[in-house]
Amino acid sequence: MSNFSLDPAVYPLLIFHCFIGAIAALLAKHKGYNFLLWLILGLIGGTFAFMGIIVMKDQTKESDAAK
Structure with a gap:
């Protein structure tokens, strides 16, 4: 079994990535x-x-x- 651990400095980047994805989803809804x-795409793709x-x-x- 492998011991997979992330550097604690990566966590803020992951949180920011998900935050940008959530903003993309809200903008898409608007x-x-x-x-x-778009929430799924945003959580995976973030900035893209x-x-x-x-x-x-x-x-x-x-x-x-059109109306």
């Missing part, structure tokens, strides 16, 4: 995308998910324009 899907949702179009504005 733009009209699936919150749960955040950058992805930043460049995506707002679906709520598109649906308002």
Whole structure:
């Protein structure tokens, strides 16, 4: 059995990574995308998910324009 331990300095980075992912999910919800899907993507992808949702179009504005 292997003894897997992380350096304590890594924990704040992991917490920040998850925090950025949660912000990406909240932003996705605000733009009209699936919150749960983006939460999963954000917790895995962190900053990349955040950058992805930043460049995506707002679906709520598109649906308002179609009415």
